[in-house]
Amino acid sequence: MKEVLLEAQGLTKHFDVSEGFLKRKKAMLRAVDGVDLTIYTGETLGIVGESGCGKSTLGQLLMRLLEPTRGTLSFTGSDFLALKGEALRQKRADIQIIFQDPFSSLNPRMTVMEIIAEPLKTHRIAKGRERVERVYTLLDAVGLDRSYARRYPHEFSGGQRQRIGIARAIALKPKLIICDEPVSALDVSIQAQILNLMARLQKEFQLTFLFIAHGLPAVKHISDRIAVMYLGKVVELAPKQALFAQPLHPYTEGLIRAVPIPDPAVRDDRERVMLEGELPSPVHPPSGCRFHPRCPYAQASCVTEEPMLTEKESGHFVACHFPLEKTRKDLM
């Protein structure tokens, strides 16, 4: 039986986006709205979804960089939300995050050496020479030259910065790494290197990844299971084969159909089908199924009733009143 590493129940984060200076108009932005999620030790859970659907927010909630508005969160069996102060700090060594924006997450006044060494120093993992050596190893691992250690973040290209962030995150060999688009800024060869690296580390150290990304091929490559989010909610969750072979949610289907194919020969044959309609607002989400305004299969009940995430097939969850029946031929 798989061991549960992290479990979230009804995790919710609302941001106050009230407007007006003196007279305020109350408004809540539901960035994450009741997400149930289980992550098993050693697996990679991919998260995909429209940009702005709350992936980053979810990632930050899971490691308590943001405090959830509601919901429970347990990590390695204990209540993670109850931790405070020193205990929380210690626990944090077990969850790391690779930020979506590589640049602003690096202190502009620290050298790469200092940045990568910081987690080691903070958790007293290595000292002096050994620490320096560890940093060099990490640099090697993410494919950065050792001589870069003395440079400052602004002297790097986007992809290089991203790798600095990755090196920092894996430095502690945490149990769980939340990767918020770790490879989107990288060229494919480095992307490949890093994905390989992550896979290797995972095998070696029993790491667990939460892999947030837009690039479906990469997600598909690295993940074991994939969760699809839409407007703050998980709408589908399945092992990757199942998901790609038989997406049950119309939004998932739309996503998969939109993936560009790296072959110019097919570009004129395959018109990328786009989802129609306006993107809804997370401040005033649509009633019922949040996807209904854009859903080609929407029916009356979709407008009024909110579908629950239910297990349709073994391990394949979907939140839809009318899950898709058959794989459409032209999907790929």
Place this chain on the structure above:
Amino acid sequence: MKKDTLLSVSELKTYFFMESGAVPSVHGVSFEVKQGETVAIVGESGCGKSVTSLSIMGLVSSPGKIVGGDIRFHGQDLTTISEKEYRKLRGNDLSMIFQEPLTSLNPLFTIGSQLDEVILLHQQVTKEEARQKGIEMLKKVGIPRAEQVYRSYPHQLSGGMRQRVMIAMALACEPKLLIADEPTTALDVTIQAQILQLMRKLVKDNNTAIMLITHDLGVVAEMADTVIVMYAGQVVEQADVFTLFAAPAHPYTQGLLASTPKIQTIEEELQSIEGTVPTQETMPKGCRFFPRCPHASEQCVQNQPSLLKIGGGQLVRCWLFDAKEAASG
């Protein structure tokens, strides 16, 4: 349709003058962009794609400096024109989508005011018209609740939304040349598709040329007419998109294509190019790719190859072809 050359970059050299010495980020880059053409630039991260585009925009900031070569836009050499003339081009004929959407927006101004700014600068419109246009642009790039976003501040938006705002800003004045530095990296595929479509429409309607910098070979395959592959500050291969995908010539290009994860299949391990890009200090004096090249020979170690035409408009910087050519001719 006869396509005129819109932009021609030749032997561009942009160096960063650091304390430790000059760093040649762009080292003799040449290429052309024709009107209405979409040129994709791919390459290892850090190979100088962004610096090349900043050089074209004239926005390389100190300690960087263009030290050689010229950039002709409509036949006008941008390296010599006055700042005032440059300003007229920027944001209007020439516009750019920056790589870092999060820090590229001024945190203190609303999205709307930053969007209007460019419209008001280059178009004879009233404030209200600019506002209308701004909101329209936001809708075009697929931003929901555009009116509200128009009044929001950058920190209230997600990364993807900010990216789209940047795109809206760049497209607002229907530029002749759009430099898009990884415009869709932060976006999910559905919006990516929307934006790519928007760009295609731009090409069709306004005959806009696009310089598209991206890592996503899928996007390249879908969008580009011509592809330029850069490595360590140089162009190593240039070909039309079909040729490139079908018959990549340079070993680096081959490596890139092989590393791409495919959605249809599942590989245990992705292929990748071993090693890392050389740094300034470790830059080989011969072919810059030789330390990672499976075909490297003594010649590669000693001498730098030049960019050679190998037929069908394909250009490549590799001794393999030199050798072949030498052999054949």
Place this chain on the structure above:
Amino acid sequence: GDGHEDAAEKGTETKGESGRTLTIAIGTDIVSFDIHNHNNTSTEAVHDNMFNYLFKRDENNVIQPELVETFDIIDDRTVEMTLKEGVTFHNGDPLTSEDVKFTLERVAADDTLQEYPNYKQIKEVEVIDDRTFRVITHEAEPSLFHRLSRLGSGILPKTYIEEEGWDNFLANPVGTGPYQFKEWVRDSKIVLTPYENYFEGVVEEWDEVVFRVIPENSTRVAELLTGGVDIAVNLPPADWERVAENEGTSVKTETSNRTIMLILRATEGYPTADLRVRQALDLAIDNKAITENVLRGGGIPTKTRVAPGNFGAEESLYNTYDYDVEKAKQLLKEAGYPDGFEMTLHSPHGRYLQDAEVAELIAGMLQAVNVDVRLELMEWSNFVEMRQAGENKDAYLIGLGNSMFDGAYSVDWYRSDRFVGETDYKNEEIDTLLEASAVNLDVDERAKQIQEIQRIAAKEVPHIMLHQETINYGVSDRIEFVPSMDEMIYAPAISRK
């Protein structure tokens, strides 16, 4: 109201055609219009124009009746006086004996008033009729007339105050003097206008008298030089030349009634407990060098603090000094300090004319007899605090005046029981003389006693007398102004040229 704008216009207008505004720059603002509750000569200098005293000192320093027509000494403790006729307050009320009783009994009874110590000797005022009254003291009071010729005896309007209240009086003061109150903007200016019904006839010379408060020395000088003011008080010696040489201004000086001295500590354990040391220090100080150089002539060396013009002055000790470095060294050797010693000198900073400079110069002079002086220059309030706490060390510099012009008050500083814990100086002879003079109504004999004390003190040197200060004014040449020793600025005595 927009008095500020008016002020500005007036300020620059003094130069103007009419020129019938007299503007006087004073260094500190008046404290209050409560004549009983301040002890401030510069405040009195303003009050003097608005209030009359029962008696007043004339230009020869002789006490003359002012509001009083005639007086009669009934016995040791009782004086009967009659008020002049036709004197009225600025609000029109006539001056009566009741006002006198109200005024004097207030200050003699209310111990929260600052002038109370100077009038508590009065027991009561007995009203005989509208203009006649008797002043009765607790005991024989030799200096009663001195007291009745200074600020506490300015007569207040009883009815006005009782009906309108003190606060109203303080805001709109009323007196019997030649000028009446018009406006007071604190720390800025006081404006007075002539009183038409003044009993000696309205003063026609000036339409308005403005006292402007200008604390900064240089600014006062600048105002004088630019014609902004007609009289500027307390010019720093550094500027005398400038003012004198300037076209249209000159410097006027007059000796003040203030003497600068060092108070020594005679407490056992201090070197200054030894008479020879005290004498040596006195001899080591070149008083003339101080007055000539630092004060630029703004002081007169003296060996007594009772200057001529005061009751009981010993004139032989005035305008003279001892200076003999060799003898000083000799005396120090005899006292057991052949290599000198270290001492602390406290001095206020900015209170008297060039006080800190004088102290520094003295420190330099004492260096010549191997006495190392640790100087502590202090802001006035700290200085007072230090004295108050008895934390004074070997010596401190102070300037003492005498608003009574009665030498008895000066020599009282040698009384042994008064400064226990502060100077601890004790001389039985002086104590006996002091006791005798305190109740002595025989004017001549009392003067002799006071003079004797001064002579003893000059030999014993409980205090080292330095110099008598001069007061100095920068005066515009368009006016005629003669400074007086009591530091009053009496507008009726000032005229246009």
Place this chain on the structure above:
Amino acid sequence: MQTDTTMASPAERSRRIRSNRLLTWSRRLLRSKTGTVGFILVLAVLFLAAFADVLATHNPNEVNPALMLKPPAWLEGGSSQHLLGTDHLGRDIWSRMVYGSRISLLVGVTAVVFAGLIGVAVGIVAGFYGGWLDRVFMRLVDAFLSIPNILLALVILSVFGPGVWTLIFVLGVTNWVNYARLVRGEVLSMKEREFVKAARAIGVKNRMVMVRHLLPNVMSPFIVISTLSVATTIILEASLSFLGLGIQPPDISWGGILSDGRDYVATSWWLATFPGIAITLTVLGIIFLGDWLRDVLDPRGQNRR
């Protein structure tokens, strides 16, 4: 071509990095013209202070009533004996200036450092933790801003007695609030930055987040204001001496010489002018050094010239 950096042992490398840093810093110092000027100015003042005994031509406290207010040597009436003239007690201004540099430097710099330490600490803590702590600290700042400094000075004086260190204490205690508010403002915007989040994600202790992440990033406004404050402090010292606090004769400070000249501005300008020039040059030196330091600390600015 490989450089040897990758071959060297880690210890050797870190040693080399360190010595390299010193080298690059000094190289940067020499490269920056203003930095060099600042360095020279500060060095010059330190030289004055260190060799006052040798450089002074007279006993700085020797009064000479006969030689009062002599103008500088090059003016009419000046004497070659007294290079910068004499003051109102006939003391040699040059010698007083030379000796005065000691206390003025000591007081100016130490008091600013003292105030800076308190201010920066309070500012960072208040800004970082926010909430009630911030409110308490900021209200404390309000209180300190409202209570007249002179009152505080008087009381501290009466408690501790006069002396240079009391003076430094007073100046520090009265000035820290400025830094506190300034730094807090910066921290408020800085702590929202992602790299601070990143540090917390790593589990960096709050103390270290403040020291390593916030502090370096709020230093530049602090450096700017504090270097300038050295001037104010040197002058303020004079006005506090007026209260009998701190510098008392025979000790000499520039502020003291300056305020001695107060009544002579119009007649004998040199009394107040020379200490004024000395303070200006010193502070100019400190400011230039500060600017340079700021540039050095700002990795982005390093390559600018």
Place this chain on the structure above:
Amino acid sequence: MASYIFKRLGEMIPVLLIISFIVFALVFVAGNPVALMLPEDASQEDIDQLTASLGLDQPFLVQYGKYLFHLVQGEFGESFRYNTSALPLVLERLPATLELAVAALVLAVTMAIPLGIWSATKQNSPVDLLAAGGSVIGKAMPNFWLGIMLILIFSVMLGWFPVSGRGTLGHLVLPALTLATGLAAEITRLLRSSMIEILNQDYIRTARSKGMREGMVVYKHAFRNSLIPLVTVVALQTSTVVGGTLITETVFSWPGLGQLLIQAVHTRDMAIVQACVFVIAVLVIFMNLVADVLYRLLDPRIKYE
């Protein structure tokens, strides 16, 4: 926001109480005013008697309790020195002080902003160096010296402005200028440093890429971002200016709060000190509140709960 403001205003009351306690204690420690009220030659009995009749011989807490009792009824007590109610006395001075403070701040800001921006955009140019030198001189010139100099030049020699006093706009020019130089120096330096930092940001590049004029880029995009530290300093300075204009007020005989307060401190005039501090505290707290509200208006990222 409104609730935030109300909350802050509510916090004022405890702060004012604490301040009043601190001030009371400070004045109490500083000493007995009676000795200062009486002449130099007053005897000890006289002093003791007056002390007792003013109630100053009672224990500290009793005195404070009484004081508080009156304070709650809105009475600040009577000034020992002026024998009248203290608060009106202080309020009477407020317009003069505010007039001077506002004028000085406006003047300082108008001088400093262009200068600061200029030196930031033209780093290390002659203009920048000149501005740096100017700022230092501005800071190193003691106000008394500058004030006297200005009077000498503009009033005595040129006759352009009145020497001293308050009233017309002409009266305001010299004192405001005197005060403004130091403030301007500080603002210039600070603005310069924050501008330099901001001009390196990515969004400045974005603005340039739009084809904006460099001037617009600097004024619109960069300047606005550097306003936060600027607001802090200006708010801070307001408090300094309100409480600390003593020297300028004295030099120009400007009837403001500074003079009143210092005299009150020197005479240990509790009621006036308290009333002054009260007024200043209200101003300081208000200014800081304004600054915080301005932060919020300027920077949408800052939130107050």
